Amino acid sequence: MSSPDDAGRTAGRTVLTVADLHVTFPSEDGPVHAVRGLSLDLVAGETTAIVGESGSGKSAAALAIMGLHPPGVRVTGSVSLSGTELLGTSDAVMSRLRGNDIAMVFQDPLSALTPVYTVGDQIVEAIRVHNPGLTAAAAATRAVALLDLVGIPDPALRARSYPFEFSGGMRQRAMIAMAIANDPAVIIADEPTTALDVTVQAQVLEVLRRAQAETGAAVLLITHDLGVVAGMADRVTVMYAGRPVEHGTADEVFHRPLMPYTVGLLGTVPHPDAPDRPLTSLEGSPPSPLTPPPGCPFAPRCPLATALCREAEPDPARPFEAGHEVACHRARDVRTDRLTYDKVFPVPRISPSPLAGLPRAERDTVIALHGVRRHFPRTSGSVFRRRVGTVYAVDGIDLELKAGETLALVGESGSGKTTTLLGILDLAAPTDGRIVVLGKDVSTLDRAARTALRRELQVVFQDPTASLDPRMPVFDLIAEPLDAFGYEPGRIEQRVDELLDLVGLEPDHVNRYPQQLSGGQRQRVCIARALALEPRVVVLDEPVSALDVSVRAGIVNLLADLQGRLGLSYLLVAHDLAVVRHIADRVAVMYLGRIVEDGPVADVYDHPAHPYTRALLSAIPIPDPAAERGRARVLLAGDPPTPAEPPSGCPFRTRCPAFAQLSEDQRAACVQDTPGLDVVHGLNDHRSACHYTGLIPAIRGLDDDAVWPRPTA
């Protein structure tokens, strides 16, 4: 990297000041105030995070700082970079600054890279646009050096690759390389890891830290993930309904929050290291930015709201004590009464399962998979299709879901979780092996029997917006399965009422359309629809990952309560490992179409046996800055291999941190034999597929300290 060349680079110096920023969008119904009075100081070498739900104005603020809003959007206030005012300057001036002094890393690196140029060329372009004097060859050398810096293996070769040849994590690294190409004073990262798997997220955050260390830039990190904030940020600004409501150092905000919204938000996030902590739910949703209520925008959701809160909106975050600003009328009470989240917000009542006392072995098996394989042919040629290979999406898995329990499938994308799930839902014979649902082998079913079995097996998908037909009102949506199974109209009406009550919706919601409901309410409609036919098994495909953080806990609690009340069995697929620990009884870890470890959730999380599980668990961000700091991580190299060409022997050996430390003789077993699931020493019902399970806890970098943080103090 070039040496710091301008004055704004000394650590601790404020490089970018945002004062009283307002952003207003035009809309059908009148102006939308997306950002209302944001003030921020970005300090060189520090990371400031903006946290908020979708619609809180955090991205609108970032675009305003970059001057990237289209002309119809009104932006007022002040944004100054080392004393130079940026608002109101011409696009030509901003173009010189963008990419040179202020760089941006976007959420979706695929759409942020141009598909028709090589990655190297795009970085070269970013360099030469701001350094016209540099020769093409020098810029190319620099691009390769940058790719090397962000951890792209074989950078000289990969610089000649096109974006589609890169995986999501590599694209995001390339974006970071491009962002730091001109040694910017400010890097704005807008949800940089939201689209990535947890292990890749850990890598990318590491690269972002390294990039900051190299350039000494101030980083503005925009995210909704409190775990990421805890691990990355020095300072945190919490935004709600366009306003900054709390601002302070990460420790202050996480450990001594003042604003009830922050308190509640922290209470809704499961801590993977504290599974018994109840999750409080923050019901409701932010007010419409079109017609904001007269008082504090959070008042309708705030249990502490008083008459004053409903009448007068507090000023944007003002100093409360040193290093801590807040916009709340009740902040003093929150501090003096030591109000923690479980004192402010109601702690949910979760119904116990009627099967709670029954040992697992004595329960009925509701879903059983025996050696299930699902292979897809890879074809080539458009006129004469011929088979050129096989995608081993699911490659021999055994699973058993017992009545009344929750089994979670976890793993990175491409590990075969969703294929397994859809394979069960299709009720069709797999490529190989047997799928048994409620005692019936699905390959023996005829059409009528299959339809009958669908009653017992229902599904809730990830994105409630996508899984509800936007043109149907809530009543029709919930009534659809009842209708399809020939219920009488009178009975349907009665059942829909029961279901609305069961999932915590109001009877008058029946006339609304999905787009008139909040994300949490939509997911409740999906759950009501899945429960309409009184199924015994519900398949949950990432049930909360598309929802805003504040309403996730409400859905998690609802699912847990319904399981107890109705005696349901859940088959859950999730990539949020903290949520899995909170609601699952058993967990199966998948890697490249195989199960590498399974067992009771407490055993697997507290004593992970497989190196992959250890890496996965150590990558979960913990929403606690102190715990995050005391943590060593198992960082996995690279991305998972493609399931079209799995490695021989153990599928994980190409990325396994233990494999690298084994002797030549020991490695032979990993290369030649695929390990089967064996019971882990000393622990019942907990199995791992590794040749060297016993050795793992002693291996450097994979020891027990690496998984969870050592207790501080």
Add this chain to the structure above:
Amino acid sequence: MTAPATVAAEGPQTARRISSRRLILRRFGRNLPAVLGGGVIVLLIVAAVLGPHLVPWSYDAIDPGAYLQPPSGRHWFGTTQSGRDVLALTVHGLGKSLLIGFLVAAGSTGLAAVIGTSIAYIGGWYEKAMLWVVDLLLVIPSFFLVAIITSGSGESAWIWLVALLAGFGWMLSARVVRALTLTVKEREYILAARYMGVSTPRIIRRHILPNISSLLIVDATLNVGYAILAETGLSYFGFGVQSPDTSLGTLIAEGARSATTFPWIFLGPSAVLLALVLSVNAVGDGLRDALDPSSGSGGRA
């Protein structure tokens, strides 16, 4: 990241909520040419329905002695070579052209909807076979086929014309419908309905058709214009609507021969045709923009 549009859309709708129909109407209302076009179409329909009762002359009545008269108080649009009133003829022809236009539009869009959705949703051999039929129909020179069949069928020629124009007009729309259905088919709510045990025709009727309805409405509107022009073209060459029945096309054909010497025979029907087709296209464009949330007919900050 949150795009500006979602920032606006994601707030809960606690306050006044506008139904989507009213929203579309409002967006349509901002488009002046479309509103004017809509007005003109309504006027023309009223003229075609009420006109024959208001005009003192019948379209097949002959005013002896008034051959090739220019516009006057007695004959507002003048008369033809055979002494028929041009205004009465225009009104009658307009009615026939409108009838043909709307029937063809309904027919071809209906065919496109049914065939397009079913080939996309059912897939397999049915899709292959139907796509082959579509491609085959696309390469048939339909103009000549329509010309040959209608020219020998006398009074009922216009019914044949409607059937044939609809029968040859749906293929391109069906391909678009198919492409749209392919994307809608992958939506999770279709998958959810399938896993709930809902049958295929029911899924097409309840989930797929309503979700591509905006395309179908626009397609139907634009097809009206297409059908009227096609009918006019065929009639101009003497193949479409057969005498004594008349349409705008036959009138224009008749008038064109003497357009330089007795322009009134030609000008009346041409002006009406021009107004009609322009209006229909303006309405079609306006509907397309109003139904497409990404088009730039939003409000101001």
